[in-house]
Amino acid sequence: MNTDKLAWALAAIDAANAEDPNRELWEGQEFPKELLYGRRMTEWLFRLDPQPSEACQLAARAQHIRRWQVPRQSYPADREGYLRWRKYLYRFHGVQAEAILREAGYDEDTIAAVKSMIGKQGIKRDAGVQAIEDTACLVFLRYYLDAFVAGREQDQLVDIVRKTWKKMSEQGQKLALTLDFAPPIAAVLAIALAPGEEPETAA
Numbered sequence: 001m002n003t004d005k006l007a008w009a010l011a012a013i014d015a016a017n018a019e020d021p022n023r024e025l026w027e028g029q030e031f032p033k034e035l036l037y038g039r040r041m042t043e044w045l046f047r048l049d050p051q052p053s054e055a056c057q058l059a060a061r062a063q064h065i066r067r068w069q070v071p072r073q074s075y076p077a078d079r080e081g082y083l084r085w086r087k088y089l090y091r092f093h094g095v096q097a098e099a100i101l102r103e104a105g106y107d108e109d110t111i112a113a114v115k116s117m118i119g120k121q122g123i124k125r126d127a128g129v130q131a132i133e134d135t136a137c138l139v140f141l142r143y144y145l146d147a148f149v150a151g152r153e154q155d156q157l158v159d160i161v162r163k164t165w166k167k168m169s170e171q172g173q174k175l176a177l178t179l180d181f182a183p184p185i186a187a188v189l190a191i192a193l194a195p196g197e198e199p200e201t202a203a
Contacts, residue, residue: 009104009106012103014035016065016100017038020067021068038061040143041135045057049131055128062096062097063132090120094118097114097118134169138176157192161189
């Protein structure tokens with residue numbers, strides 16, 4: 001692993017995400033939203049795998065690179081609009097990451113692997129892609145599920161949890177079960193993961 005090249009690329013990704021005009025307050029400090037997200041991805045990747053590949057480290061940090069430039073509101077508010085938005089984001093984030101990796105001097109195989117992970121091409125089949133998906137799900141459950149509680153019916157929340165759970169590997173699911181959830185979310189999880197309940201296929 002080329003630590004100097006990796007450090008440069010991660011710093012460049014951070015610099016891009018530090019331009020996010022949206023802010024998030026965490027532990028009394030304000031952060032650019034996507035900068036904080038990228039660092040959370042790195043933290044949980046290492047919890048999932050203490051020795052992740054270089055490509056995994058890059059993909060984790062770049063998972064939401066410059067996401068604010070393609071706001072959800074730029075697509076229709078319906079389900080079809082959401083899916084089109086997500087599909088475009090996979091390409092957008094891949095292109096943004098590729099530019100940094102090429103400047104850092106990464107080879108074509110590494111660039112292709114990172115783009116596949118960011119684009120979720122091979123969930124349940126490719127170990128690297130699955131590691132990034134597990135990490136994204138863990139970060140969602142740990143930091144962002146709370147925001148989905150307000151204004152949603154319990155059935156909707158149960159559906160969200162089941163879809164998230166379905167995308168994770170057994171290793172990711174075991175790590176998720178160690179999280180300390182607030183009572184309302186714990187109740188939703190208990191229903192979603194009750195024995196005999198079959199999670200819906202993820203979108």
